[in-house]
Amino acid sequence: MSDAFITPNLFGELDRLQRQMFSLFGGFPTSLRSTRVGLFPQINVGSTEDSIEVVAFAPGLDVGKLDVSIDKGLLTIAGDRTAQSDRLPDGARQYAQERFSGAFRRAVELPQQADPDKVEARYIDGCLLISIGKRETSKPRSITVQ
Numbered sequence: 523m524s525d526a527f528i529t530p531n532l533f534g535e536l537d538r539l540q541r542q543m544f545s546l547f548g549g550f551p552t553s554l555r556s557t558r559v560g561l562f563p564q565i566n567v568g569s570t571e572d573s574i575e576v577v578a579f580a581p582g583l584d585v586g587k588l589d590v591s592i593d594k595g596l597l598t599i600a601g602d603r604t605a606q607s608d609r610l611p612d613g614a615r616q617y618a619q620e621r622f623s624g625a626f627r628r629a630v631e632l633p634q635q636a637d638p639d640k641v642e643a644r645y646i647d648g649c650l651l652i653s654i655g656k657r658e659t660s661k662p663r664s665i666t667v668q
Contacts, residue, residue, distance in 0.1 A: 562622040563599070563650070567630060574636050574654045578628070581648030582621075588645070590652060592638040599650065600627040 563580035578599055588601040605623040610616060632654065640655025 561628060562603070562626045563628060565599075565628060565630060569633075572656055573640075574632060574656065576630060576650075576652040576654070578650040578652070579648065580645075580650050583645070583648075583650075585645050588650065590641075590643050590650070592632070592636075592641060592654070595632050595634070595636065597630045597632055597652065597654070598627065599629075599652075600625075602626070 563578040565579075566577045568575045568577075576597060580601075580603075583601060583603055587603075588599070591598050591600075602625045603623050635656045637655045637657045641652065643650065643652045645651070
């Protein structure tokens with residue numbers, strides 16, 4: 523007879539352990555390569571039948587200082603956002619600052635069906651919109667049986 527004790531609710535215990543690990547490590551998505559909460563810019567990633575869509579919420583950027591690149595399945599967005607403290611009236615003292623300024627870099631791991639030759643990027647109303655086409659070979663197709 524074994525001295526090992528197996529609880530009758532093993533799956534409940536595993537679920538509890540998973541919740542504890544999630545709360546401990548914050549539950550970051552593995553495809554977003556980030557190191558802390560609150561990184562700039564915030565990113566949404568989605569997919570359509572024909573493309574992968576990335577939206578980076580990045581108000582106040584100079585488009586000339588943005589660098590968007592794809593290398594080995596990794597989309598990288600880098601740039602620099604200048605400080606906006608000069609918008610305070612003369613003589614005003616700043617005692618709180620929530621707006622990020624400085625250099626930034628974000629990387630998103632793309633799915634295998636992403637085609638790096640079919641990329642469009644545009645900056646509209648403070649959002650960087652990146653559309654990456656999917657490879658033709660990854661799209662579903664109908665096969666005729668003979």
